[in-house]
Amino acid sequence: MSDKHLLIVEDDGAFAKTLRRSFERRGYVVEIAADQGAVATALAERTPDFAVVDLKLGATSGLACVQAIHAHDATTRIVVLTGYASIATAVEAIKLGATNYLAKPSNTDDIEAAFGQTDGAAAGNVDAPLTNRPTSIKTLEWEHIHQTLAANNFNISETARQLGMHRRTLARKLEKQTVK
Incomplete structure (x- = not known):
């Protein structure tokens, strides 16, 4: 076993x-x-x-x-x-x-x-590359939308209400967002 x-x-x-x-x-x-x-x-x-x-x-x-x-x-x-x-x-x-x-x-x-099976403990990567690329407004908007969406258990209507936008507008934004 x-x-x-x-x-x-x-x-x-x-x-x-x-x-x-x-x-x-x-x-x-x-x-x-x-x-x-x-x-x-x-x-x-x-x-x-x-x-x-x-x-x-x-x-x-x-x-x-x-x-x-x-x-x-x-x-x-x-x-x-x-x-x-x-x-x-x-x-x-x-x-x-x-x-x-x-x-x-x-x-x-x-x-x-x-x-992380090889080291047996949670460890970060000190060699992770640091980037100088600034976060775009679209990325910040998407992260805010997603954070609010997750906080509302992915309830579109409640998320739209909290964000102050129409439900269909939020739905369109969610459909347009590509996940890479």
């Missing part, structure tokens, strides 16, 4: 199965949870050594799952995957207990490297 237990929290069944197969080939015992309720059930049965959590689970945020996993066992190595990357959500994920934060698409190699 493997000593590497992995919990994948992902609502996209096909992607979750692909990750499962890939990690099982690497010797992990993998369990999949599609929502916060399934995470609670999985944690009641077994404490994972590692977790991969999608930031957006249907209409809810995966940040609550990160918090629950970290509260259950602070030594669990948690990597958040998202197609909605922003500085605000990355900071919140780390504050709630995530070890690392990766933008989609990320493969098994990226995720395993983010777990």
Whole structure:
């Protein structure tokens, strides 16, 4: 029996199965949870050594799952995957207990490297490149919109109300934003 237990929290069944197969080939015992309720059930049965959590689970945020996993066992190595990357959500994920934060698409190699298995401890990269590129107004706007959206559990109507814009305007802005 493997000593590497992995919990994948992902609502996209096909992607979750692909990750499962890939990690099982690497010797992990993998369990999949599609929502916060399934995470609670999985944690009641077994404490994972590692977790991969999608930031957006249907209409809810995966940040609550990160918090629950970290509260259950602070030594669990948690990597958040998202197609909605922003500085605000990355900071919140780390504050709630995530070890690392990766933008989609990320493969098994990226995720395993983010777990930091080689050093056994969370460590930053002192050689990370520093950039002089100023943040654009559009990027700042997108980060503010996404932060407000996440705070409202991805409720478009409430987010639009808080931002003082029409719901359809917000929906158009969200559709135009490309995630790299």
